[in-house]
Amino acid sequence: MSDKVGKLTLWGVEVFLTAAEEGSVSAAAKRLGASPSAISQQISNLETALGAELLNRRERPMTLTPAGRVLRRRAQSILLEAASVRSEIAGLDLSQLAQLRLGMVEDFETTVTPSLIATMAGTLTSTQFELETGPSHRLIDRLENRALDVIVAADFGTPAAWMEQHALLDDPFVAVVPKGNKDAVESLPLIQYTRRHAMGRVLAEHLAREGMHLTGRFEMDSYRAILAMVAGGAGWTILSALGVLNAGRYAEDIEVIALPVAPLSRRIVLTIRRDGVQEMAQEISAHLRPLLDEQVVKPLLAQSPFLKGRLQVLN
Numbered sequence: 001m002s003d004k005v006g007k008l009t010l011w012g013v014e015v016f017l018t019a020a021e022e023g024s025v026s027a028a029a030k031r032l033g034a035s036p037s038a039i040s041q042q043i044s045n046l047e048t049a050l051g052a053e054l055l056n057r058r059e060r061p062m063t064l065t066p067a068g069r070v071l072r073r074r075a076q077s078i079l080l081e082a083a084s085v086r087s088e089i090a091g092l093d094l095s096q097l098a099q100l101r102l103g104m105v106e107d108f109e110t111t112v113t114p115s116l117i118a119t120m121a122g123t124l125t126s127t128q129f130e131l132e133t134g135p136s137h138r139l140i141d142r143l144e145n146r147a148l149d150v151i152v153a154a155d156f157g158t159p160a161a162w163m164e165q166h167a168l169l170d171d172p173f174v175a176v177v178p179k180g181n182k183d184a185v186e187s188l189p190l191i192q193y194t195r196r197h198a199m200g201r202v203l204a205e206h207l208a209r210e211g212m213h214l215t216g217r218f219e220m221d222s223y224r225a226i227l228a229m230v231a232g233g234a235g236w237t238i239l240s241a242l243g244v245l246n247a248g249r250y251a252e253d254i255e256v257i258a259l260p261v262a263p264l265s266r267r268i269v270l271t272i273r274r275d276g277v278q279e280m281a282q283e284i285s286a287h288l289r290p291l292l293d294e295q296v297v298k299p300l301l302a303q304s305p306f307l308k309g310r311l312q313v314l315n
Contacts, residue, residue, distance in 0.1 A: 007045065007049055008046065008049040008050065009042075009045075009046075010078070010079065011042065012042045012043075012045055012046040012049070013046070013071075013075050013078050013079060014032075014079060014146070015028065015032065015034075015039055015042040015043060015046075016042075016043055016046055016054060016055075016068075016071065016072075016075065017072065017075045017076070017079070018031055018032055018145075019039065019043060019055060019062065020055065020062075020064055020068065020072055022061075023060075023061025023062050024060070024061055024062060025039050025040050025043075025057070025062075031145065031147065032147075033147075040057075043055060043057075050067065050071070052065070052067035053065050053067065053068075054067055054068035054071055055068055079146070098126070098127065098128065099127065099128045099130065099149075100120075100124070100127050100128070100129055100130070100149055100150070100280065101130045101132070101147070101148045101149045101150075102117075102129065102130065102131050102132070102148065102149065102150050102151070102152075102284075103131075103132045103133070103134070103139035103142055103143065103148040103150070103151035103152070103153065104116075104131065104132070104133050104139075104151070104152050104153075105133070105134075105135070105136050105139065105151075105152055105153045105154060105242075105268065106133050106134055106135060106223075107223075107240070107242040107243060107245065107246065108133075108152070108242075109133045110245075110246075111245055111295045111296065112288070112291050112292060112295050112296065113131070113133065115291050115295065116284070116287055116288060116291060117129055117131065119287050119291075120283075120284070120287060123283075132148060135197050135199075135221075136153035136154040136155075136156075136197075136198060136199070137197060137198050139151040139153045140153060140271070143271060143272075143273065144160075144162065144273075146273070149272065149276060149280070150270065150271070150272050150276070150280060150281060150284060151270070151271050151272075152168065152268065152269070152270050152271075152284075152288065153268070153269070153271065154171070154198070154199060154240075154266045154267070154268055154269075155266070155267045155268070155269040155271075156198045156199070156202055156266060159271070161274075162273055162274055162275075163271050163272075163273070163274065164271070164272050164273070164274050164276070164278065164281065165269045165270065165271050166269060166270040166271075166281055166282075166285045167267060167268075167269050167314040168267075168268045168269060168270055168285065168288055168289065168292060168313065168314055169242075169267070169268040169292050169296070169297075169311075169312070169313055169314060170265050170267055170268075170310065170311065170312050170314060171240045171241055171242050171265060171266050171267065171268055171311065172240070172241055172263065172264070172265040172307060172310040172311055173203065173238055173239065173240050173241070173259060173263075173264045173265065173266070174238070174239065174240070174241055174244065174256050174257065174258065174259065174304065174307070175236060175237070175238055175256070175257050175258065175259050175260060176227065176230050176236060176237050176238070176239055176244065176254050176255070176256055176257075177230065177236040177254070177255050177257060178230055178231065178232075178233045178236070178253065178254065178255070179231075179252070179253050179254055179255050180255065181233070181255070182255065182257055184235070184236040185236055185260045188233075188234070188235045188236050189215065189217055189218060189234075189235040189236075190212075190214065190215070190218070190235060190236060190237065190238070191218040191219075191220065191226050191229050191230065191234070191235040191236065191237040192204070192214065192218060192219045192220070192237070192238075193219075193220065193221070193226065193237070193238070193239065194219050194220060194221040195219065196221065197221060199240070199266065200219075200221075202264075202266070203238055203264070206261070206262075206264050207238075207261065210261035210262055212261060218234075218235060223239065223243050223246040224246060224248065224250075226239070227239075227246065227247050227248075227250045227254060228250055230250070230253075230254050231247075231250035231253035231254050232253075238259065240266055241256075241300050241304070241307060241311050242268070242296065244256055244300065244303075245296065245299075245300070256303065256304045257306075258306055263310070265310065267314075270284060270285050270288070289313050289315065292313050293313045296311075297311055297312065297313055
């Protein structure tokens with residue numbers, strides 16, 4: 001028998017809260033990156049410690065018992081206080097931070113992110129780094145669910161009450177056309193970024209306000225696939241300036257021009273939870289801004305001077 005049976009642990013409380021939110025052991029296991037048996041055991045240990053059944057595990061989805069409802073009311077406060085303690089201690093000496101779970105928007109995957117990790121690893125020599133890249137909406141969900149500590153992602157709306165944000169970059173949207181075919185916006189179909197993601201919805205809403213009719217014939221969630229089609233002359237697209245960094249081998253066959261409608265930008269921000277390590281947010285921001293200037297702003301302005309004053313690092 002585990003020596004943790006009968007003990008109330010922070011991990012047990014987090015497991016319980018996740019299981020209560022997800023409604024099943026398997027879903028909680030997937031979200032927390034643990035096995036279903038380990039999740040089930042933690043719930044059993046917590047029930048033993050408190051002397052009461054917390055979840056009706058025979059129901060689908062699982063429901064809370066009266067004791068479970070009491071614990072759920074308290075669980076967020078318990079985890080919040082624990083996070084505050086970790087934040088305060090870590091702030092005393094960041095070099096002793098044991099773990100940093102960092103989420104980076106996929107736009108930076110091959111440019112800024114590797115340089116950032118290498119730079120920080122030289123400073124935080126005792127820290128274990130866990131990196132996750134992906135679309136902004138997924139990183140925000142992961143941060144809200146405490147699966148990540150810090151994220152760098154696009155901000156398209158008013159921040160939630162639990163967020164603390166640090167502005168990093170203004171990232172304007174541009175039109176991308178086949179090389180030498182600036183008339184493509186009139187003669188070729190628009191290849192849209194998927195409306196399943198926030199950026200695609202923002203773009204679609206902006207174009208609709210500008211009176212541009214969207215056919216929806218080509219709608220994709222891969223920058224590389226979109227840019228490959230543009231490079232092949234199948235259409236034109238609208239991406240953020242950052243998205244153009246993903247052109248890779250298609251860079252010679254595309255051209256970046258101003259939007260054929262009113263300008264539109266998004267903002268890249270660093271976000272942490274308000275109960276997170278504020279000092280770490282400041283540390284990462286300080287490392288990121290010069291990297292963004294050297295690896296994003298200067299190269300893109302050299303290629304597209306018309307972006308001057310719109311594509312810029314924010315302090």
